[in-house]
Structures are given as C-alpha cells and as structure tokens.
Amino acid sequence: MSTALNDFMQEVKAKNPGEAEFHQAVEEVVETLLPVVEKQPEYRKARILERLVEPERVITFRVPWVADNGEVRVNRGYRIEFSSAIGPYKGGLRFHPSVTLSILKFLGFEQIFKNSLTTLPMGGGKGGSDFDPKFKSKNEIMRFCQSFMSELFRHIGPNTDVPAGDIGVGGQEIGFMFGQYKKLRNSFDGVLTGKGLSWGGSLIRPEATGYGVVYFASEMLATRGQSFEGKTVAISGFGNVAWGATQKVHELGGKVVTISGPDGYVYDPAGISAEKVEYMLELRASNQDIVEPYAERYGVEFIAGKRPWEVKCDVALPCATQNELNEADARGLLDSGCLCVCEGANMPTTSEGAKLFIDSDILYGPAKAANAGGVAVSGLEMSQNSIRMSWSREEVDQHLHRIMKNIHQSCLVAADTYGMAGNYVAGANIAGFTKVSDAMLAQGVV
Ligand code: NDP
Ligand code: 2IT
Numbered sequence: 001m002s003t004a005l006n007d008f009m010q011e012v013k014a015k016n017p018g019e020a021e022f023h024q025a026v027e028e029v030v031e032t033l034l035p036v037v038e039k040q041p042e043y044r045k046a047r048i049l050e051r052l053v054e055p056e057r058v059i060t061f062r063v064p065w066v067a068d069n070g071e072v073r074v075n076r077g078y079r080i081e082f083s084s085a086i087g088p089y090k091g092g093l094r095f096h097p098s099v100t101l102s103i104l105k106f107l108g109f110e111q112i113f114k115n116s117l118t119t120l121p122m123g124g125g126k127g128g129s130d131f132d133p134k135f136k137s138k139n140e141i142m143r144f145c146q147s148f149m150s151e152l153f154r155h156i157g158p159n160t161d162v163p164a165g166d167i168g169v170g171g172q173e174i175g176f177m178f179g180q181y182k183k184l185r186n187s188f189d190g191v192l193t194g195k196g197l198s199w200g201g202s203l204i205r206p207e208a209t210g211y212g213v214v215y216f217a218s219e220m221l222a223t224r225g226q227s228f229e230g231k232t233v234a235i236s237g238f239g240n241v242a243w244g245a246t247q248k249v250h251e252l253g254g255k256v257v258t259i260s261g262p263d264g265y266v267y268d269p270a271g272i273s274a275e276k277v278e279y280m281l282e283l284r285a286s287n288q289d290i291v292e293p294y295a296e297r298y299g300v301e302f303i304a305g306k307r308p309w310e311v312k313c314d315v316a317l318p319c320a321t322q323n324e325l326n327e328a329d330a331r332g333l334l335d336s337g338c339l340c341v342c343e344g345a346n347m348p349t350t351s352e353g354a355k356l357f358i359d360s361d362i363l364y365g366p367a368k369a370a371n372a373g374g375v376a377v378s379g380l381e382m383s384q385n386s387i388r389m390s391w392s393r394e395e396v397d398q399h400l401h402r403i404m405k406n407i408h409q410s411c412l413v414a415a416d417t418y419g420m421a422g423n424y425v426a427g428a429n430i431a432g433f434t435k436v437s438d439a440m441l442a443q444g445v446v
C-alpha cells in the first residue's frame with residue numbers, strides 16, 4: 001500500500017471505527033483515484049476525496065411494529081444520503097438481519113460512482129433495516145413497511161431522495177411503502193422506483209440489474225472475440241438479480257448450471273431455462289431462503305453449505321451478497337480456466353480475491369459498472385414519472401442496452417487514459433469519479 005493511501009485510510013478508519021465493509025469499499029476506490037487526484041491540484045486543494053468519503057447526511061431511526069401474535073418488535077431504520085452532487089440521492093433499501101451502518105455506508109458510497117456511470121442525473125444514497133423478512137407474514141411485512149415509511153417520508157421526495165429495492169425489498173415492499181408515503185403526503189409522487197406497472201412503474205425494472213450484468217459481460221467477452229453462446233455459467237444467489245441474469249444468459253445461448261442460497265447451491269448440468277427460471281421467482285417469494293427445493297423438484301444435485309465457485313465454468317456471475325467470493329474461490333476460478341467474472345451483487349469479491357483477478361488475465365467486471373443496469377432503469381422510471389408517460393418494453397430495454405455498452409466503453413477509455421488498460425476496476429472508479437468531482441468543484445465548498 002502506498003504511503004498516501006495508507007495515510008488516507010488511517011484517517012478514514014479513525015473517523016469510522018469498526019466499519020469494515022465501508023473501509024473495504026473506500027480503499028478499493030481511493031487506491032485507483034489517488035493517481036488521478038495527484039495530477040489535479042484543483043481536486044487536491046478542494047479536498048474532493050476527503051469530502052466524498054463523508055456522507056452528506058446519515059439518518060437512523062426507530063421502527064416499531066406489531067407481530068401477528070400481538071408482540072411489539074423494534075428494528076432500526078437507516079438512510080444514508082451520501083452525495084447529491086449530480087442529482088437527488090438515489091439508491092436502494094435493504095431489509096436483511098445482517099444490515100449495519102457499515103454495510104449501508106459501503107453501499108451508499110459505491111452508489112455515487114455507479115449512478116454517475118449511468119450518465120443519468122442521480123446522486124448516491126442507500127438505506128434499509130436489520131428487519132428479517134424471512135418467515136414473516138404478508139401483514140407483518142406491511143406493518144413493518146408502513147412503520148418504516150412513517151419516519152422515512154419526511155426525508156425523501158422526487159427531487160430530494162428516491163429510494164428503491166435491494167435485498168429483501170421487491171415490488172411488494174415498494175408497494176406498501178409507496179402507499180404509506182402517499183397517505184402521509186397526500187401526493188402521488190415518483191418518490192420510489194421499482195413501482196408496479198399500474199401505478200408509475202417501468203417495464204423491465206425487475207429484470208434490469210440481471211440483464212445489465214449480462215449485457216456488460218457480453219461487451220467484455222466481445223473484446224476477446226467471444227460471446228455467451230455455448231458458455232457454461234455459474235451464478236450465485238436466487239433473488240431478483242440472479243433471476244434476471246439467468247433469463248438473459250439463456251436467451252443469449254449460454255447455460256446457467258448453478259444458483260445458490262444461504263443453505264448451499266444447486267448444480268443443474270442441463271441448464272436453468274424456461275419454466276425453471278420462473279420457478280426461481282416462486283422459490284424467492286416463498287420467504288424461506290432456501291434453494292434445496294429446486295434440486296428436489298428437478299432431480300438434480302444439491303450441495304449443502306457450499307458456494308458454486310467450485311463448479312467448472314466459463315463465466316461466473318456472483319449475484320447474492322457482499323464478500324461471497326474469497327481469495328480461495330478466486331484462485332479456484334482462475335485455475336479452472338474461467339474467462340470472465342462479472343459482479344451482479346455489490347462488492348461480492350473480497351479485496352484479496354479482487355486483487356488476484358486484477359493481476360491476472362481474466363475479464364473482471366466490478367459491481368459498480370456491471371450492476372448499474374438496475375439503477376439506470378430506476379433513472380428511466382423517474383424520467384417516465386416526470387413526463388407522466390410510460391415507454392414500451394423494447395424502448396426501455398434499448399436504453400438499458402445502450403447505457404451498459406456506454407459504461408463498458410467509459411471504463412475501457414478511463415483505464416487506458418491512466419495507463420491501466422483492461423483494468424475495469426480502475427476504469428469504473430475513474431470514469432464515475434470525474435463527473436462527480438467536477439460538479440463538486442463547480443458548486444463550491446458545500
Ligand atoms: P434479493 O433479496 O432478491 O436476493 C438476495 C439473494 O442474496 C438471495 O439469494 C439471498 O438469500 C442472498 N443473500 C443475501 N444476504 C446474504 C447473506 N448474508 N449470505 C448469503 N446469502 C445472502 O436481492 P437482489 O437480487 O435484489 O440483490 C442481490 C445483490 O444484488 C445484492 O448485493 C444487491 O445489493 C445487488 N443489487 C441489486 C440491485 C437491484 O436492483 N435489486 C441492483 C444492483 C445490485 P437470503 O436472503 O436467504 O440471505
Ligand atoms: O444497488 C443498487 O444499485 C440497487 N439496489 C438499485 C438502486 C436503485 O435506486 O434502483
């Protein structure tokens with residue numbers, strides 16, 4: 001680690017003690033940005049990096065609710081409003097028992113660069129709760145969402161902060177939160193994205209992140225004259241992102257042979273297609289957080305307690321959660337001849353794993369570029385809400401495809417400009433940073 005990076009990280013760690021995931025995300029970004037900032041005295045003077053790692057606002061709040069058995073429960077709610085340099089705060093809400101301030105700060109920080117890469121006017125934010133939707137009834141989920149929004153509503157708005165879904169938050173939860181917001185404000189606003197089609201949602205939003213990951217990976221493969229046709233693909237997770245990615249890989253002629261959950265992974269050598277892809281939605285909606293029923297239903301192997309990275313594949317798409325692919329997994333993928341790793345989840349690869357990928361010849365697409373399709377279509381949902389129109393499936397998909405191709409190109413150009421050709425991690429960080437830092441310079445020290 002360079003002295004400058006070490007000094008910078010010491011300060012970040014001292015100011016944000018115990019926030020391991022936030023430290024990890026900041027270090028990965030700052031390592032690639034320091035050479036850029038060092039060449040620009042204006043950035044240094046305006047202390048752009050020091051300002052960027054400090055959220056503009058952090059909100060935490062109590063979320064009390066009543067369980068079906070009459071017991072009172074209390075969870076903690078958060079919204080991290082990280083940067084509004086280029087647009088209203090924008091980013092998902094995560095409901096998962098593992099949620100902490102550190103996890104939401106890492107996600108909010110990454111979101112700044114991701115949203116900038118989409119070229120749409122969106123700042124960076126993230127929120128959520130340590131609420132565990134597992135085994136909760138629909139009524140319990142509704143009461144929780146209403147209580148969560150009873151506080152959040154005063155901090156958000158279509159021109160202020162526009163949340164969306166993430167782990168544990170899909171169309172159902174967005175609906176319950178939107179209903180409560182509308183009731184409290186008495187106003188029908190485009191304040192959340194991922195809405196239902198009949199009340200302001202956009203076509204393709206549910207599929208967008210997964211489709212975008214596959215579009216991005218296709219662009220990377222094309223730089224080596226390759227495509228998804230005939231490729232074996234390992235996917236982790238079985239949620240929204242994994243589902244969209246599986247569908248698109250199948251459409252492009254590839255074969256997805258794994259999905260995974262907290263219980264283990266399923267190996268389906270014939271490939272997950274058609275009806276099996278739809279079954280993934282049922283599995284997720286069952287609220288039980290297990291993939292084993294897939295193996296029973298289709299008579300394939302279930303490997304308990306393991307991750308899918310031990311399966312030989314041409315392309316690996318981690319689509320579950322942070323730090324789900326470690327150094328040993330990365331080494332295994334490299335040794336077995338994997339061509340491309342493209343991140344659907346946010347920060348799924350540990351720092352050690354990522355370093356191995358960057359130092360090797362593998363095509364490695366980092367989350368903030370590769371999974372930007374979800375928030376990009378959220379941005380398109382905001383545009384449709386503003387003009388009170390809705391675009392066709394084809395129109396939205398074309399926009400998404402174009403945006404993912406542009407992000408890929410911006411990463412390549414930025415990496416090349418700073419002497420790191422082919423390094424998509426550096427490319428994504430630098431390309432995302434430039435627009436935000438220029439906006440910060442123009443707007444003065446605020
Ligand atoms: P879902 O809730 O639909 O699915 C999440 C999946 O990840 C489930 O399989 C879930 O299983 C698993 N998972 C979550 N936490 C853990 C954990 N601690 N350990 C093991 N498995 C876990 O969420 P999404 O598909 O929307 O999100 C998946 C990833 O993609 C996340 O990293 C998210 O931040 C990222 N992402 C999502 C976008 C979106 O638009 N939805 C956009 C860009 C990125 P379980 O719940 O049982 O743990
Ligand atoms: O991580 C992400 O980019 C998301 N969860 C989507 C955010 C959004 O506002 O659509």
